[in-house]
Amino acid sequence: xxSGLGAGGAQTIQRAVSLxxxxxxxxxRGARLxxxxxxxxxxxPTAHRLLAALTREGLLERDAATRGYRLGxxxxxxxxxxxxxxxxxxxxxxxxxxxxxxxxxxxxxxARSGRDALCLDRREGxxxxxxxxxxIGNRRPLGxxxxxxxxxxxxxxxxxDAVLESNARRYRRHGMSVDRVRVAVEATRARGFAxxxxxxxxxxxxxxxxxxxxxxxxxxxxxxxxxDERLDAPRIDRVVALLRREESALRAALTSExxxxxxxxxx
Amino acid sequence: xxSGLGAGGAQTIQRAVSLxxxxxxxxxRGARLxxxxxxxxxxxPTAHRLLAALTREGLLERDAATRGYRLGxxxxxxxxxxxxxxxxxxxxxxxxxxxxxxxxxxxxxxARSGRDALCLDRREGxxxxxxxxxxIGNRRPLGxxxxxxxxxxxxxxxxxDAVLESNARRYRRHGMSVDRVRVAVEATRARGFAxxxxxxxxxxxxxxxxxxxxxxxxxxxxxxxxxDERLDAPRIDRVVALLRREESALRAALTSExxxxxxxxxx
DNA sequence: GGATTTCTTCCACATTGTGGAAGTCGTCGT
DNA sequence: ACGACGACTTCCACAATGTGGAAGAAATCC
Numbered sequence: 001x002x003s004g005l006g007a008g009g010a011q012t013i014q015r016a017v018s019l020x021x022x023x024x025x026x027x028x029r030g031a032r033l034x035x036x037x038x039x040x041x042x043x044x045p046t047a048h049r050l051l052a053a054l055t056r057e058g059l060l061e062r063d064a065a066t067r068g069y070r071l072g073x074x075x076x077x078x079x080x081x082x083x084x085x086x087x088x089x090x091x092x093x094x095x096x097x098x099x100x101x102x103x104x105x106x107x108x109x110x111a112r113s114g115r116d117a118l119c120l121d122r123r124e125g126x127x128x129x130x131x132x133x134x135x136i137g138n139r140r141p142l143g144x145x146x147x148x149x150x151x152x153x154x155x156x157x158x159x160x161d162a163v164l165e166s167n168a169r170r171y172r173r174h175g176m177s178v179d180r181v182r183v184a185v186e187a188t189r190a191r192g193f194a195x196x197x198x199x200x201x202x203x204x205x206x207x208x209x210x211x212x213x214x215x216x217x218x219x220x221x222x223x224x225x226x227x228d229e230r231l232d233a234p235r236i237d238r239v240v241a242l243l244r245r246e247e248s249a250l251r252a253a254l255t256s257e258x259x260x261x262x263x264x265x266x267x
Numbered sequence: 268x269x270s271g272l273g274a275g276g277a278q279t280i281q282r283a284v285s286l287x288x289x290x291x292x293x294x295x296r297g298a299r300l301x302x303x304x305x306x307x308x309x310x311x312p313t314a315h316r317l318l319a320a321l322t323r324e325g326l327l328e329r330d331a332a333t334r335g336y337r338l339g340x341x342x343x344x345x346x347x348x349x350x351x352x353x354x355x356x357x358x359x360x361x362x363x364x365x366x367x368x369x370x371x372x373x374x375x376x377x378a379r380s381g382r383d384a385l386c387l388d389r390r391e392g393x394x395x396x397x398x399x400x401x402x403i404g405n406r407r408p409l410g411x412x413x414x415x416x417x418x419x420x421x422x423x424x425x426x427x428d429a430v431l432e433s434n435a436r437r438y439r440r441h442g443m444s445v446d447r448v449r450v451a452v453e454a455t456r457a458r459g460f461a462x463x464x465x466x467x468x469x470x471x472x473x474x475x476x477x478x479x480x481x482x483x484x485x486x487x488x489x490x491x492x493x494x495d496e497r498l499d500a501p502r503i504d505r506v507v508a509l510l511r512r513e514e515s516a517l518r519a520a521l522t523s524e525x526x527x528x529x530x531x532x533x534x
Numbered sequence: 535g536g537a538t539t540t541c542t543t544c545c546a547c548a549t550t551g552t553g554g555a556a557g558t559c560g561t562c563g564t
Numbered sequence: 565a566c567g568a569c570g571a572c573t574t575c576c577a578c579a580a581t582g583t584g585g586a587a588g589a590a591a592t593c594c
Contacts, residue, residue, distance in 0.1 A: 010316065010317065010319075010321075010323075010581090010582080011551085011582085012277070012279040012280065012550095012551075012581080012582080013279065013280075013283055013321060013324060014320070014323075016280055017325075020345060024344075024345055024348040032571080032572095033571075033573095034571060034572080043552080043553050043554080044553085044572080044573095045552080045553055045554080045555095045573080045574085045575095046552065046553060048572075048574095049551080049553095050280065052277075053277030053280040053281070057280060058284075058381070059284065067571090071349035072349065073349065073351060073380075073485075074380070075345040075346055075348075076346050076349040076350055077291075077385055078291055078338055078342040078345070078346060078404070079342055079344075079345060079346010079347060079404075080346060080387065080403050080404035081338050081342075081403065081405060081406075082291075082338035082339065082340065082342040082343040083343055083346075083404065084343060113340075113341070113344055114325070118344055135348070136350065137346075137347035137348020137350070138348060139344075139348075218340075277550090278549085278582085279551080279581090299540080300540075300541065300542095301539090301540060309584095310583080310584050311540085311541080311584085312541095312543085312583080312584055312585080312586095313582085313583065313584060315541070315542070316582080316583085317582095319542095334540085334591090
């Protein structure tokens with residue numbers, strides 16, 4: 001088989017992690033074998049064997065009813081130990097709170113993770129009733145969704161190209177295409193913030209703004225998602241103003257955080 | 268090589284996870300290659316290759332200064348997505364808070380994870396000044412430390428035997444032995460709670476109590492750690508009384524939680 | 535500055551992982 | 565209820581991948 005890029009000694013680990021990422025991209029109640037195999041570009045029996053091994057080790061769990069794979073408790077446990085010194089969620093908590101209560105809609109923090117956007121945290125406003133909302137920890141390809149688009153648009157163009165190429169297959173599965181994402185990136189750059197149409201998630205739109213140079217080197221974006229009829233042009237402007245305000249507040253908080261990093265559980 | 272138990276198709280994954288567990292057992296600033304290889308019972312070059320692959324994938328990070336391996340940010344990200352429906356940390360938060368403030372020492376929640384005890388959360392009291400405290404997410408072999416001992420002692424004897432055998436090598440690295448742990452288990456069962464001498468972590472003692480049938484099927488223990496001169500016999504009794512109180516409160520909270528599970532970020 | 539320990543690279547070998555094909559199971563639709 | 569389709573699992577011949585001893589760099593200690 002082709003081995004692709006200069007790996008030194010671990011096809012298996014690369015494949016396994018690739019499967020884990022695909023599982024954590026799946027919303028709802030677990031991802032099925034065939035879908036995972038396809039997404040990770042692996043033959044079904046191979047994916048099956050790897051998934052079984054990951055399950056045996058506790059990195060995955062299998063929903064008895066659905067037969068779908070979910071991230072396992074061992075990953076939660078590792079996550080506790082891997083908590084970063086600068087806790088982005090804690091830093092963004094109050095910003096999210098204000099955004100959600102002032103707009104009445106759902107406010108999100110997304111971070112870049114490789115070629116994915118990762119939902120770090122969210123806060124629901126009073127109006128928020130979404131069918132299958134993005135949950136904390138979920139991943140999507142950079143460019144798909146408002147937060148993910150804002151994150152993609154701030155990357156240097158050559159990196160954008162690399163991400164687009166790498167995600168080409170995945171865009172298709174989201175009903176997108178490389179070209180459409182590229183156009184959206186250009187529009188986002190010109191506009192200064194990201195908006196999505198109601199097409200990606202049916203009947204919902206998002207507005208997003210990337211945070212300066214990110215948090216601790218990690219690019220981060222704030223976004224607000226609402227039913228599309230609630231987000232007309234004037235309202236978008238108001239939401240963007242709120243996002244701008246929170247973005248500044250966050251940058252200020254970051255500066256002071258460098259001198260007094262708090263760690264551990266919230267009081 | 269001997270393959271040991273009935274694995275179906277993934278030596279590599281088993282070894283990789285084993286290394287991850289060892290990394291998350293290491294306190295301080297990262298675990299070194301040789302130590303990890305020894306702990307995971309792997310030849311050094313093999314461990315090196317696997318660790319390099321895990322690092323490349325983002326499951327591990329390497330401290331440039333120490334050359335030690337730490338859990339990587341991708342594990343933190345997976346951890347977010349893998350957060351359990353019943354959040355043990357949230358349930359125990361107030362119990363920890365009271366224990367820490369009333370004793371002035373360090374209060375911990377530990378859970379069982381395979382043959383390990385896992386530090387789920389901790390709260391420092393006013394007196395707590397530990398040199399190398401156990402951090403959230405750290406692992407130790409079941410039986411080493413007060414919380415870990417309480418967790419081991421509530422297991423059925425045959426399971427205790429299995430754990431003891433499996434951990435034999437690791438006890439040695441903690442200056443313990445299977446026999447000493449077994450004796451401690453008997454003593455813990457007779458006493459109804461676990462205490463440790465100041466020998467495991469120099470100059471510190473712990474008192475621990477397991478929580479009923481655990482939380483959501485996961486065995487859990489509450490513990491208080493203090494400098495050994497602070498923990499004389501009468502004070503131990505008082506701490507145990509506090510632990511008993513919190514243990515009951517926790518069991519009560521568990522019952523009501525079953526009917527109104529809260530999820531997501533705290534308000 | 536040399537000795538010791540720790541880490542990294544190398545490479546011949548075979549164990550482990552591979553994936554096509556075939557079998558089994560679960561789930562639809564009628 | 566039953567049959568037909570798709571999804572999951574098992575099987576196994578094959579070789580690519582992972583393996584680990586040995587030797588070569590780095591870093592660290594004395």
